[in-house]
Every structure is written in C-alpha cells, then in structure tokens.
Amino acid sequence: GAGVSQSPRYKVAKRGQDVALRCDPISGHVSLFWYQQALGQGPEFLTYFQNEAQLDKSGLPSDRFFAERPEGSVSTLKIQRTQQEDSAVYLCASRSGRVGEQYFGPGTRLTVT
Amino acid sequence: KQEVTQIPAALSVPEGENLVLNCSFTDSAIYNLQWFRQDPGKGLTSLLLIQSSQREQTSGRLNASLDKSSGRSTLYIAASQPGDSATYLCAGSGGGADGLTFGKGTHLIIQP
Numbered sequence: 001g002a003g004v005s006q007s008p009r010y011k012v013a014k015r016g017q018d019v020a021l022r023c024d025p026i027s028g029h030v031s032l033f034w035y036q037q038a039l040g041q042g043p044e045f046l047t048y049f050q051n052e053a054q055l056d057k058s059g060l061p062s063d064r065f066f067a068e069r070p071e072g073s074v075s076t077l078k079i080q081r082t083q084q085e086d087s088a089v090y091l092c093a094s095r096s097g098r099v100g101e102q103y104f105g106p107g108t109r110l111t112v113t
Numbered sequence: 114k115q116e117v118t119q120i121p122a123a124l125s126v127p128e129g130e131n132l133v134l135n136c137s138f139t140d141s142a143i144y145n146l147q148w149f150r151q152d153p154g155k156g157l158t159s160l161l162l163i164q165s166s167q168r169e170q171t172s173g174r175l176n177a178s179l180d181k182s183s184g185r186s187t188l189y190i191a192a193s194q195p196g197d198s199a200t201y202l203c204a205g206s207g208g209g210a211d212g213l214t215f216g217k218g219t220h221l222i223i224q225p
Contacts, residue, residue: 091156
C-alpha cells in the first residue's frame with residue numbers, strides 16, 4: 001500500500017510570498033502530524049489532527065502558520081508572508097489510531113530567498 | 114517540557130562491528146519511544162516502537178530497549194553493514210503531548 005506522500009517535494013519562495021504544502025496520509029489513518037526540520041536538527045512538532053479536528057497546535061511558531069484537514073484525510077500546511085527563517089524541511093506523519101507508530105512522508109524542502 | 118539527547122552525535126566504525134546508540138530523555142512520563150533512520154534528503158523510516166508497557170523490541174539485527182526509570186533508551190545494531198549508514202533519531206511522546214519530541218540524531222558511518 002501507498003505510504004505518506006507530500007507535495008511539492010521542493011519549493012522555492014521569495015520572502016513575503018504565501019506557500020501551501022500538501023500531505024496525503026496513509027488511507028484510513030486517523031491521526032496526522034506536521035513537523036519542521038531545520039538543517040542538522042531533529043524534527044520539531046508543529047501540529048496534530050485527529051480526523052478533522054486540530055487537537056494541538058502548540059508547536060506552530062507564529063500566526064503566519066496555519067494547518068487544516070477539512071475532511072479528515074488530506075492536510076495542508078499554509079505559511080503566509082514567508083520569512084528566511086521558515087526555510088526547512090516540513091515533514092508530515094500519520095498514525096492509524098490514537099496511539100502507536102507514526103509513519104513519515106518524504107518531506108517538502110522549503111527555501112525562502 | 115520533554116528534552117531528548119542522543120550520544121554520540123557521530124560514529125564511524127568498520128563493517129561487522131556491533132554498536133550501541135544512546136538516547137536519554139528528561140521526562141519519565143514518556144509514553145512511546147520510537148527509533149527512526151533518516152537517509153540524506155529523505156524522510157524518516159520507522160525502525161522500532163517501544164510502547165509504554167514494554168521494555169524492548171527486536172527487529173532483525175536491531176534491538177531497542179527502554180528504561181523509563183533512568184530516562185534512557187538504547188539501539189543495538191548487530192553485525193553492522195555499510196547499508197546501515199544513516200542518521201538515527203530517537204523520539205518520545207507523552208506528558209500530555211501527542212507529538213514526538215526528537216533528539217538531534219546520531220550520524221552513523223559504517224566503513225566497508
């Protein structure tokens with residue numbers, strides 16, 4: 001079966017532009033997570049969905065970051081007015097239930113110039 | 114807030130050696146402990162998950178243990194191969210948070 005997929009794989013944005021990153025979780029997975037990974041660091045938690053409900057957004061670094069999962073499957077992470085410090089790899093993960101193993105997608109590498 | 118530390122940051126060993134990667138965490142209320150590998154430019158591949166009620170998990174040449182009382186987990190790799198070269202990350206969940214808290218990883222090189 002297909003794993004977690006993310007698109008685009010690479011995105012270059014000029015400072016100030018808005019970007020939208022997409023995550024397709026494993027079919028039927030209830031839980032979905034977004035993480036941000038800076039170069040040479042471990043991923044850092046951004047936000048968590050259970051079905052369509054965003055239960056935890058404590059890791060979102062600013063109000064420029066917004067995530068949604070309106071139908072409980074595909075999720076979009078939107079960054080408004082991008083800044084250079086937003087340059088990172090954005091990873092999406094899904095989990096079949098409320099507990100257990102998280103499965104990660106390949107990530108989207110965002111470069112803000 | 115949970116903090117996860119991995120030692121060493123980098124390790125280079127000849128092929129065939131057995132090795133141990135270490136992970137320590139500050140909050141003993143950890144629920145799950147998951148080990149991943151990450152290849153350059155790629156996402157994370159899950160290796161082993163140790164749930165709260167478990168003390169270790171094994172998969173092939175890999176064995177991971179969890180000691181919540183001491184705040185430590187180890188990943189044991191037996192008979193290392195060049196294909197094991199990657200960055201290994203440990204991550205824990207718990208303390209009311211569903212998201213994983215990651216260490217910075219151990220960059221492992223297995224010399225042919």
